[in-house]
Amino acid sequence: MENNLMTVFTRIFHTQGDSLVELSAWIENVRNGQWKNEVENYRRLMAEGKKQEAASVKEQLPALVPAGNCLRGRYPKCLTNRTGYAMFDMDKMPPDVLRNAFARLKEVPWVAACHVTVSGTGLRIFVCIGVVHPDVYRRAYEIVAHALEQVAGHPCDMQCKDLCRLTLASYDPEAYLAPEPLTFPYEEGNNPLLYQPATGTDSSEDYRFNGRTAGNPADYASGNAGFRPFGIPEDPNDDCRYVPLRDPEAFLANFFRKNKFQEGQRHNVLLRLGRNIRWRRFNPYDFERLKHSAFRMMGQLPYSEYCSAMDWGYNHADLGPWVHMDPNGPSTVRKESDEDDLMSHAPLFPEWIYDKLPPLIRRGIIAARSGRQRDMLLMSILTNLSGCVPLVRTLYAHRLYSPHFFFAAVAPAGSGKGVVALSALLGSKIHREMEENNRRERKEYEQKMLEWEAEQKRAFREKRKPDISLKPEEPRWHVLNVPPNTSKSQLMTDLYNSGEIGIICNTTEIDSFTAALGTDYGKHASELRMIYHHEAVGQNYKIDGHPILIQRPRMAICMAGTLQQLVNFVSSKEDGMYSRLALLTGKGESGWISAAPDSDDEWIDGDELFENLADDVLQAYHFLLNSPTSVHFTREQWKIHNKLFGHMMQNVSLEDGEGNEAIVGRHGLLTMRIAMVLTALRKWEAGWNMKDVTCSDEDFSITIELVKVLLEHSLSLSTILPGTERKRSQMTCFHRVLECYKKLPESFTYMEYLTATAAMDISRSTAKRWLKKMLKQNLVAYDNGIYRKVHSTE
Known part of the structure; x- marks a missing residue:
């Protein structure tokens, strides 16, 4: 190349370069042992475990910037006379892997040089990637790194992808230098060398922040003017710093290996795939390719279903803290959350689990009238049963737990969540x-x-x-079901009297619980949090002075309410009550649902159905009361549990805010509690009169699937919590869409619509959502690029 001088820094912490050198001279110094003593001393100290001394030696070594002339400073703005070379690093290689990789790399015509690193356990590779524009340098680096990984069979350290990255001196008598290396051969249509930077002073022309103009899909791959496929909305706050997709088939194969594409889960898997693609920052052109590839690979559903689900997942993915950055600095404008869509697409429990549940539960589920109701009814049944299976215990984190847990169905008014009230009848015969x-x-x-x-x-x-x-002792007054609007003193008394059996509280209005906690005779929110983990609670009575102390309190809570009721009950994730709740949300079926019986021959009275089930629950109660149960889990089940929640914990730790880890942690305990309920029912059904029972793999799989959905709902609902602020929003016009509709002309184009709504101070994302609703409700019709009003709304 014409410019082949690289910059040497005498010490890695120096801010300015000291001299210029060709790559051949640098490699010759690595070969002839100019830094042999320092390198061998460093390797010896590391082998002896003296890391601090080794670090001091390492700091004395010189370093090279292969990118070009950085004598004025190691920053892109100070870089001149670029060489087109980049350095790649492979670390922590076993000796045999290192030898084989070194031998293969020497055969590659575009590898300019290669030597063992100062640690002795890695390789430093020099490649001429070409003088690519800084805008696409990292993309070019990643393309070449992937190619090197394919050759060497070992991953590259992607921390080295900075343009002016330093490479330390080393000692390797067998260092390789190619006599006439080639420039890396990029694929046609994905060549960063062809990139043309944006012109003009308007940052909206920059492909990194624009990328909205329809054009040739190949333009996107080459980094030219933007392309956005159909179905992906424009968003001025979108982040378009894309990562190249190296191997679509391998990516999809890996994804579907981890996410089983099976009946009952296919829609959720496609939603997850869309989110995954967005999180990985693949560009929209690659997204379109992946939709086609996924359809060809998996089939089973129409292509339109793939597009719809993947588009929704892609458009609603959270891109993290940088999603709202623009060229002028951080923006405080956030994309308006489409709460209706989020609730409508909230995941459901997999279909297959309903055929595998214990018969008692399956008989109760038929009272539900929709998929969303069925999920909520199932969880309310499990919650009530957790308080009806006495003396069932398991060991979790070195503590004995009973199955009792807290559940809340949270949904808009009139969405059908009141179906959970039926499950309160399950313990009625025990209570009587x-x-x-x-x-x-x-x-x-x-x-x-x-x-x-x-x-x-x-x-x-x-x-x-x-x-x-x-003199007789006054008997305790035992109860199973207690009302939510109870005093703290009465709650302590009921818990004390219940002993090892515990109590159950049901309510279809979360506000009733909130009201009790706020009264002078209540104030027991902290006790509820302690009860969840069976921590000791109690109080001293003011009248007789006799203290009450419950060493291991047990209580199950089943609630239903609106989103605002949930916020009134617990306003922040930092309040430990939120992470203790198993939550389900979602919108009910749109439109009217017939209240008529399913058929003339099939008349289902929900109350009568659950009254009959209560007889079976009473039998199970007596059986388990006379046969204490210790539930165990296999090593393989614990491995699955650890892997799942370890992965979940890693994911939530990336997000801002306190309390995310607590949500995941307590769902880990919830998994075992639900599994205990299922195992106890299996024991009763089989009549096993034994104490130690192992949870079956089938029941454990059911529980895992349930908790995965519950965790997703809990994390989604946590975004509505206002924290310490409880101020309500200002009152606005309820019929906002119709008011907008009335102001529109009889016919209009999409851009005219956006202009008109902008004049009404309506955000673009809201305007697009409203237009979709107008189309869905046949208020407007679309034909050949023109929208026309269909009928009057008077």
Whole structure:
């Protein structure tokens, strides 16, 4: 090349270069041992575990910037006379891998040089990638790195993709230098050397932040003016710093290996695929290619279904903290959340699990009238059953837990979430039996009190002390179901009396719980958080002075309410109550759902159905009460559990805000609690009179699928929490879409519509959402680029 001088820095921390040198001279110094003593000393200290001393030696080594002349500073703005060379690093290579990779790399015509690194366990590779524009330098680097990985069979360190990256001196008597290396041969249509930077001073022309103009798809691959495929909306806040897609087939094969494309999960998998593509920052042209490739690879659904689901996942993916950056600096403008779409597309439980559930649960599920209702009813059944299977325990994180957990169905008014009220009947027969026992014991107590009073009178007449053994002890009042609007004192009493069995609280209005917590006789929010983990709670009575202490309280809570009711109940993720809740949300079926019976021959009375199920629950209760159960999990099940929640924890840790890790952590415990309920039912059904029972793989798989969906819902709902602020929004016109519709002309183009809505102070994302609603409701019709009003809304 015409410019082949590279910059040497005497020390890696120097801010300015010291001299210029050709690559051949640098490699010759690596060969002849100019830095042999320092390198061998460094390797010896590292082998002895003296890392600090080794680091001091390493700092004394010179370094090279292959990119060109950086004598004025190691920054792109100071770089002149670029060479077109880039340095690639492969670290932590086993000796045999290093030898084989070194031998293969020497055979590649575009590898200019290669030598062992200062650590002795890696390779430093020099390649002429061409003098590419800084805008696309990293993309070019990644293309070449991928090619090197294919040759060497070892990954490159992508931390080295800076334009002015330093490479340390080393010692390798067998360092390789190609006599006449070639420039890396880029694929046609994906050549960064062909990139032409934007012109003009308007940053909207920059492909990194624009990329919205329809054009040739190949333009996107080459980094030229933007291309956005149909279905992906324009968004001025979108982040378009794209990453090249190296191998579509390999990417899809890896994705579908981790996400099974099976009946009941296919829609959710395609949504996840769209989000994954957006998170990886593949450009829209590659996104279109992936839609075609996924359809060819998996089939089963129409191509339109692939496009619809993947588009939605792509458009609603959260790109993290940089998504709202523009060339002029950070922006405080955030894309308006399309809450309706999010709730409509909230994932459902997989279809297959419903055929695998215990018969008792399957019989109750038929009362649901939609898929969303069915999920909520299933969780409410499991919640109530968690309080109806006594003396079932498992060991989790070195502590014994019972199945009791908290659940809330959160959805808009009239969405059908009230179906959870049916599950409250499951424990009704147990509760009635307890009340009958309470009344009988109370009568026996009152009879003994009469005898005690007679004994006191006799003792008084006979001038002796009464026989204290005749004084009866007042019986405890045992209950199973308790109301939400109860006082703290009564709650402590009920927990104390319930002992190892515990209690259940059901309500279809979360506000009833919130109101009780806010009263003077309530204030037991902290106790509820402690009860979840069976931590000791109690209080001293002001009247008789007798303290109540419940060492291992047990309580299941099943609630339903609107989104605002949830916010009123718990306003922040930092409030530990939120992470303790298993949550389901979603919109109900749009439009009217017939309330007629399914058929003349099939009349299902939900109350009667669950009253009958309560008989079976009573039998299971007595069976398990007489046969304590210890639920165990296999090593393979624990591996699955650890892998899943380790991955989930890693994902949420990338996001801002406190409390995300707590949500994942407590869903790990929820998994085992739900599995305990299923295992206890299997034990009762089979009549196993044994204490130690191992959870079946099938029940464990069911539980994992349930909790994965619950976790997704919980994380989504956490975004509505206002934190410490509880101010309501300002009141606005309810019929905003119709008001907008009335102001539109009889016919208009898309751009005219956007202009008109902008004049009404309506954001672009809101305007596009409204237009979709108008089309769906047949308020407007679209034909050949023109929208026309269909009928009046008067």
